[in-house]
Amino acid sequence: MKLSLSLFFISLPFFPLVSSQQPQIANENTSFTFPSFTSLRNLTLLGDSYLRDGVIGLTKQVGVPSSSSGSIVFNNPIQFSHRDSNLTASFSTCFSFSVNNLNPASFGDGLAFFISPDNQTLGSPGGYLGLVNATQFTKNKFLAVEFDTRQDLHFDDPNENHVGLDIDSLTSVKTADVLTVGIDLKSGNLITAWIDYKHGEKKVLEVFLSYSSSKPVIPVLVVEIDLSDYLREFRYVGFSASTEGSTEIHLLESWSFSTFGLKAVRSRLPPHNVSDNSVVISPPMIPASGKDGDHHKRIGWGLGIAGPAFFCVFLGLFGYISVKKWKGMRMDKSLKAELVTGPRQFSYKELKLATKGFHASKIVGHGAFGTVYKAFFMSLGTMSAVKRSKHSHEGKTEFLAELSIIACLRHKNLVQLQGWCAEKGELLLVYEFMPNGSLDNVLYQESEQGFPLKWLYRYNIAVGLASVLTYLHQECEQQVIHRDIKTSNIMLDANFNARLGDFGLARLMDHDKSPVSTLTAGTMGYLAPEYLQYGKATEKTDVFSYGVVILELACGRRPIDKEIEGQRMVNLVDWVWGLHSLGRLVEAVDRRLNDEFSVEEAKMLLLVGLSCANPDSSERPTMRRVFQILNGEAEPMVVPKMKPTLSFSNHLLLSLEDIVSDCEEGQSPEHIFEINAV
Known part of the structure; x- marks a missing residue:
């Protein structure tokens, strides 16, 4: 028995020692x-x-x-x-x-x-x-x-x-x-x-x-x-x-x-020297005679086998209990268990320091998710954008939605997610910082200061946005419907390339499944008529929003804007379609460009915008088709001279209170809705 147990315990480290001596x-x-x-x-x-x-x-x-x-x-x-x-x-x-x-x-x-x-x-x-x-x-x-x-x-x-x-x-x-x-x-x-x-x-x-x-x-x-x-x-x-x-x-x-110039280097760990005296060897046992000797021999062999077996069972039970306890500790972290493990987890202290205590001077924007701050990480020497959620259940829901969706997406025209934080009752997302801000800011505010966005960049933004929407709609394992495509959610990198962001309202769905009915969410002026009426988000509703953005790029005007002369509010899609019906489509191009643009590209962009913003969703192109058109790989779609009309039930299925809207200050939601529902 003594010999058997000694051999068992000696054998445990023996195999690693043998393998470690391989050259x-x-x-x-x-x-x-x-x-x-x-x-x-x-x-x-x-x-x-x-x-x-x-x-x-x-x-x-x-x-x-x-x-x-x-x-x-x-x-x-x-x-x-x-x-x-x-x-x-x-x-x-x-x-x-x-x-x-x-x-x-x-x-x-x-x-x-x-x-x-x-x-x-x-x-x-x-x-x-x-x-x-x-x-x-x-x-x-x-x-x-x-x-x-x-x-x-x-x-x-x-x-x-x-x-x-x-x-x-x-x-x-x-x-x-x-x-x-x-x-x-x-x-x-x-x-x-x-x-x-x-x-x-x-x-x-x-x-x-x-x-x-x-x-x-x-x-x-x-x-x-x-x-x-x-x-x-x-x-x-x-x-x-x-x-x-x-x-x-x-x-x-x-x-x-x-x-x-490299030679094969062969190295061997120092041999595991075992001297004759390093292992105590028991003297040979004198065999017992008769039945008692046989009986003791059988007992010795039994214990020699049962001892190691019992030890192995003990190790298995100990491992099982340890793993179960470890899993229980992880389950206690309920929110972290819901989050993906891919992006880096930042500490709240780290983000607070980088944003100077979330100071108002660091605010660079607001979105459906919450407030966006500019953050500088001194230890890394890098700049990032930090989204701070609303303190509500909806904020947590949107936080989890945005994190779970965008963490799995990879495209050069998406804002890159760098990390997240869930501490102190706060929900925060950390994104790659976009030095040129949002398209909304560059297209309007900077243009008003005398620096209109160049046509070359505008056309490139339209192509980049079409590329990423093609990816979301048709190339992901699960189709992603963004639901809130607008100029303030399109960021611009150092080279004015479009980067789509703000996935707080996005939804995943299988390609072969019908869209689910949900409360209308998004921004007035960018919402498709059928989405306003029935609240069903599909890739076609994203196409409509894209069409509005394209018209904004070409015209330099907001979706709902005042007449150049007068105070009446004008719907951008209606205004451009009116010029198209008169054969004066190019007149819609942003006057601040001072004719520094390609007429052929401008016509193409305006026609693509109108075809995407067609009230009849069945007539809208797919984003893949749009991408091919803008790249010169497909023929432009024929756009009717007169804007198609649709008839809905007089009774709206959704009230205005159900609609999430980022209306401009001083504008009445009811008035804007009336224009868009025409």
């Missing part, structure tokens, strides 16, 4: 080649990047100027150094790319090869080259070689045709004009680039460019630099590109990469 072998040099891109095996596409005909496109291929950013990342991390040695890899990469433009007068911004500590490198469009977040310059860490096609004085660019080495910043360590070697990055011709880093006695990075597949003798860029501090252990490699209000196309046709 630890570090990865050797890495090498891969893509002669063309026939599939996405071992590759991840981010943002607007796509695979088509064996070529990777990094930015959107559209005939209409727009802003775009995209990345491609090799899935497996590359080892550039060893933790326990001073070895740092040298590397070499070769790739063929082309930069073209459908509109030669429109160019920018370029592409970059990068090495990053994470595989989610996707920054903002424009001069940020898809490497850096416009509002969080220090968020993305990277080592990159940029091929820049636009001069950005903010980053000290020498010209619009250069290469440069970037380290955690878009202000290059060193740049070189590629025209000196006869290369025009924007020529549309296939260009082959070689980037070599040698980590030897002389540590140097060199960049070569050629229109042929033959590597030149002389590099275009030479930087003597030790990159060992940046090439630490494992890193991801890939490409990114971006545009800002242009039609520049960035294509990648082939790519090879290799590291060298």
